[in-house]
């Protein structure tokens with residue numbers, strides 16, 4: 294399945310979801326479809342990375358529960374950087390429990406994710422009730438849900454019929470669900486959904502714990518997803534800023550080639 298519609302055109306189709314629309318517009322304006330996974334374990338390291346690469350990316354993806362000195366000041370500073378460099382903040386929390394529990398996990402506790410995150414990941418394994426638990430808060434705050442339709446890791450059970458059911462669940466909840474985490478363009482999927490793909494690196498094909506990597510051009514051109522998510526390939530390099538620029542250029546060229554095919 295290919296997409297020959299531009300991000301600009303898809304932003305117009307995405308009236309049903311504010312955050313999808315915002316991300317499509319930002320990609321068109323910034324000419325970037327790069328997201329970086331900032332999986333560093335101190336406030337200072339994450340903020341330093343975000344400031345260094347902010348101009349190259351459209352999304353900064355966090356796992357706030359791995360930051361040893363997390364506090365509210367971290368969020369304040371990250372927000373300031375997101376405004377300075379114009380990127381969106383994506384907390385990859387992978388909510389998966391019953392609706393009532395997820396509601397607390399999203400809004401309360403140490404992290405109060407609902408107060409600062411522009412988008413969050415949600416597993417469909419518990420059924421559609423999980424989406425209902427976000428509904429009020431997500432619509433009010435204009436946050437987008439990204440459903441896990443496929444995973445990058447070896448032996449993932451998010452495949453086949455499960456993936457198709459996730460697409461159906463998302464279609465029933467277009468106001469809340471902005472798109473998918475996946476490894477390829479999904480069949481039966483309206484074009485207003487955004488597709489984001491982790492497991493992207495130029496120098497490695499796997500790690501030792503089941504992660505599998507594809508190259509940015511393969512993902513965007515051959516697999517036709519929209520946003521590449523790169524972690525270690527960028528933050529572990531000698532010069533994250535120039536490495537981010539390299540991934541950004543490859544991913545954007547690949548998108549333009551896909552459009553012209």
Ligand code: 5FU
Nearest residue numbers: 330444445446474491492504523524525
């Ligand atoms: F949903 C997924 C998935 O299927 N694979 C992933 O790798 C999420 N991820 C995240 O993307 C993972 O939690 C890391 O934060 C990031 C990939 O980091 P890497 O260093 O590029 O492997």
